[in-house]
Amino acid sequence: MQRVTRSAIIDAPIDRVWAILRDFNSHTAWHPVVAESGIEGDEPSDRVGCVRNFTLRDGARIREQLIALSDRDHRMTYCILDADVPLERYVATVQLKPVTDGNRTFWHWQSTFRTPRGRERELSEMVGVGVYEGGFAGLRQYLARGRAGAGLGDARGAPIESDAIAFERTGGPEVLRPVRVVANAPGPGEVRIRHAAIGINYVDVYIRRGWMPLAAPGDVLGVEASGVVLDVGPDVTNVIPGDRVAYALLPCGSYCGVRTVPAAQVARIPDGIDNETAAAVFLKGLTAEYLLHRIHRVVPGEVVLVHAAAGGLGTLAAGWARSLGATVIGTVSTDEKARTARDHGCHHVVVTREYNFADAVLRASGGRGADLIVDGLGERGVRDNLASLALFGHWVSVGQASGALPPLASDALVHRSATFSQPVIFHYTADPARLAEMAGRLWQAVQSGVVRPEIGGRFELGSAAEAHRLLESRASRGALLLVP
Amino acid sequence: MIRVYTSSVIDAPADTVWSVIRDFNALPAWHPLIADSRIENAQPSDKVGCVRAFRMRDGGQLREQLLSLSDYDYQCTYSILASPMPLEHYVATLKLTPVTDGNRCFAEWSAEFDCEPARERELSQTIGQGVFQAGFDALKLRFGRR
Numbered sequence: 226m227q228r229v230t231r232s233a234i235i236d237a238p239i240d241r242v243w244a245i246l247r248d249f250n251s252h253t254a255w256h257p258v259v260a261e262s263g264i265e266g267d268e269p270s271d272r273v274g275c276v277r278n279f280t281l282r283d284g285a286r287i288r289e290q291l292i293a294l295s296d297r298d299h300r301m302t303y304c305i306l307d308a309d310v311p312l313e314r315y316v317a318t319v320q321l322k323p324v325t326d327g328n329r330t331f332w333h334w335q336s337t338f339r340t341p342r343g344r345e346r347e348l349s350e351m352v353g354v355g356v357y358e359g360g361f362a363g364l365r366q367y368l369a370r371g372r373a374g375a376g377l378g379d380a381r382g383a384p385i386e387s388d389a390i391a392f393e394r395t396g397g398p399e400v401l402r403p404v405r406v407v408a409n410a411p412g413p414g415e416v417r418i419r420h421a422a423i424g425i426n427y428v429d430v431y432i433r434r435g436w437m438p439l440a441a442p443g444d445v446l447g448v449e450a451s452g453v454v455l456d457v458g459p460d461v462t463n464v465i466p467g468d469r470v471a472y473a474l475l476p477c478g479s480y481c482g483v484r485t486v487p488a489a490q491v492a493r494i495p496d497g498i499d500n501e502t503a504a505a506v507f508l509k510g511l512t513a514e515y516l517l518h519r520i521h522r523v524v525p526g527e528v529v530l531v532h533a534a535a536g537g538l539g540t541l542a543a544g545w546a547r548s549l550g551a552t553v554i555g556t557v558s559t560d561e562k563a564r565t566a567r568d569h570g571c572h573h574v575v576v577t578r579e580y581n582f583a584d585a586v587l588r589a590s591g592g593r594g595a596d597l598i599v600d601g602l603g604e605r606g607v608r609d610n611l612a613s614l615a616l617f618g619h620w621v622s623v624g625q626a627s628g629a630l631p632p633l634a635s636d637a638l639v640h641r642s643a644t645f646s647q648p649v650i651f652h653y654t655a656d657p658a659r660l661a662e663m664a665g666r667l668w669q670a671v672q673s674g675v676v677r678p679e680i681g682g683r684f685e686l687g688s689a690a691e692a693h694r695l696l697e698s699r700a701s702r703g704a705l706l707l708v709p
Numbered sequence: 710m711i712r713v714y715t716s717s718v719i720d721a722p723a724d725t726v727w728s729v730i731r732d733f734n735a736l737p738a739w740h741p742l743i744a745d746s747r748i749e750n751a752q753p754s755d756k757v758g759c760v761r762a763f764r765m766r767d768g769g770q771l772r773e774q775l776l777s778l779s780d781y782d783y784q785c786t787y788s789i790l791a792s793p794m795p796l797e798h799y800v801a802t803l804k805l806t807p808v809t810d811g812n813r814c815f816a817e818w819s820a821e822f823d824c825e826p827a828r829e830r831e832l833s834q835t836i837g838q839g840v841f842q843a844g845f846d847a848l849k850l851r852f853g854r855r
């Protein structure tokens with residue numbers, strides 16, 4: 226038996242390194258000798274027993290199986306099933322440990338295998354130098370990639386000023402005002418981010434109007450953004466400078482250039498999804514995720530009614546519900562928006578400006594009604610939403626674009642044994658473990674085309690009022706972005 | 710059970726560092742907090758089961774027993790028999806692992822013990838930073854290449 230051991234110190238926190246290595250299908254991103262990688266049968270790459278197919282840069286092919294994975298111990302074990310290189314009974318273990326002194330990572334990579342007589346040295350070198358040492362270098366390079374681009378310059382430790390948009394009193398779009406804000410150097414558990422794109426959400430409008438006490442006059446608006454991590458505070462283990470991240474969180478304050486936020490609230494954006502796309506889908510896509518996977522688990526054959534189906538949330542929810550096997554009915558206010566809604570997955574679209582949709586929903590569903598209603602309309606849609614419910618249907622009120630929902634009569638739902646709920650995205654994202662799970666599912670939905678991000682407009686920070694006017698006019702499609 | 714874990718990187722081969730720390734009676738020679746030490750009953754310091762009695766620079770007296778010693782794994786385990794600290798069932802492990810990249814070593818020092826919940830933070834801090842990290846800092850200084 227040959228035994229090969231290599232170990233290295235990686236200058237990044239253990240969670241950050243593990244997030245890459247635990248993905249059994251990640252090597253093409255960082256390992257210099259792996260040209261192609263795929264998991265057989267499209268299984269998830271953290272499913273113990275899954276098999277990956279490697280094609281190396283020299284053309285050799287290797288099939289390897291994941292035989293143990295422990296997030297608790299930061300350890301994985303895998304073996305070669307068959308390979309063009311004569312490594313027999315090859316079993317390897319990757320083990321990470323935290324270097325608490327400096328927030329770095331110790332990486333131990335070890336294998337045992339048999340080789341044909343006379344080729345012991347050559348093959349041990351190939352594994353130890355080519356695969357393991359090459360992997361260390363490749364991962365270091367991969368992690369350093371973003372760092373150069375972070376461009377912190379001399380600001381290390383110093384506050385950074387940037388342009389921002391605040392609302393000076395409650396009211397229409399005209400109350401938005403340019404201001405300057407300061408992003409302090411990140412404290413323990415914090416990261417400082419240079420925003421690349423800021424997602425505009427309808428909740429920004431409610432807050433600006435004073436409909437929701439989530440911010441006070443004078444505060445900077447905005448609950449969502451994407452960008453590049455400039456620097457991190459002590460004890461931050463999930464991101465490093467140069468990482469591209471997105472977040473959706475309270476308190477408000479994302480309409481600005483640079484911001485310091487809790488590290489636990491940010492999610493890394495995978496390669497292949499750009500910053501603008503991330504800002505367009507993060508809050509709205511996470512909302513679609515919890516609506517269709519948590520609040521109500523959509524099963525094939527169900528009818529899902531999505532209001533404002535050409536809007537930011539609507540386009541994502543419609544496409545995602547369709548991919549889960551639902552019949553999707555959307556409502557929109559114009560024919561042009563009906564096309565957008567269809568493009569994004571609606572089977573049926575009801576065009577109405579006056580919230581008359583119940584008859585059409587019942588007709589389209591053969592009298593069944595909607596098992597799930599995704600409702601951001603509020604006040605004006607109450608009557609027809611109640612009339613659109615299927616037996617045991619679930620009406621989810623997520624917003625109030627047409628006005629606040631009036632109190633519901635206590636017997637409002639009895640005619641259909643229906644349920645009603647009023648969830649808030651921030652309650653779902655507050656727990657970092659749940660946020661990571663939700664974000665993972667969202668990124669996968671984006672990468673696999675299950676949801677198709679639609680950017681309906683980009684505005685400079687100074688034109689935020691114009692963007693708000695567009696959103697409130699019902700003329701926007703997809704998600705609107707501010708680009709600082 | 711409270712668990713404290715401290716780890717560091719020392720810029721010397723594991724063999725070299727191990728030759729300094731494997732001696733259960735050598736704390737005063739490398740750990741800045743320890744004033745003097747002796748092994749009870751004149752036993753050899755690498756005899757598993759031996760007890761070291763040592764004094765901290767602040768005057769505290771401790772007795773610790775060697776539970777295991779492995780030259781193969783660069784690892785030793787010991788327990789506290791008596792100490793001024795309000796804790797019980799204290800078992801600690803000190804371990805080195807070679808880092809092939811750069812010919813350095815990865816050092817881990819961990820402990821498990823029981824104590825009153827109200828003292829957890831303070832004791833974890835004292836042991837993890839005050840004792841373990843202070844020891845690593847001394848080793849880093851001693852073996853520093855620059």
Ligand SMILES: NC(=O)c1ccc[n+]([C@@H]2O[C@H](COP(=O)([O-])OP(=O)(O)OC[C@H]3O[C@@H](n4cnc5c(N)ncnc54)[C@H](OP(=O)(O)O)[C@@H]3O)[C@@H](O)[C@H]2O)c1
Pocket residue numbers: 425426427428508509512533534535536537538539556557558559562600601602622623624625626627628648649650651696697698699700701702703704
């Ligand atoms: N609770 C949560 O966790 C959560 C999270 C995200 C979003 N939301 C809610 O989901 C809804 C969609 O959010 P979004 O940011 O993606 O916005 P959006 O859908 O892009 O824009 C709002 C849309 O609402 C429709 N609408 C109907 N009546 C309206 C009126 N009187 N004034 C303005 N618009 C009206 C319009 O579409 P048509 O003209 O086609 O009808 C408009 O395009 C909002 O209600 C928002 O508050 C809730």
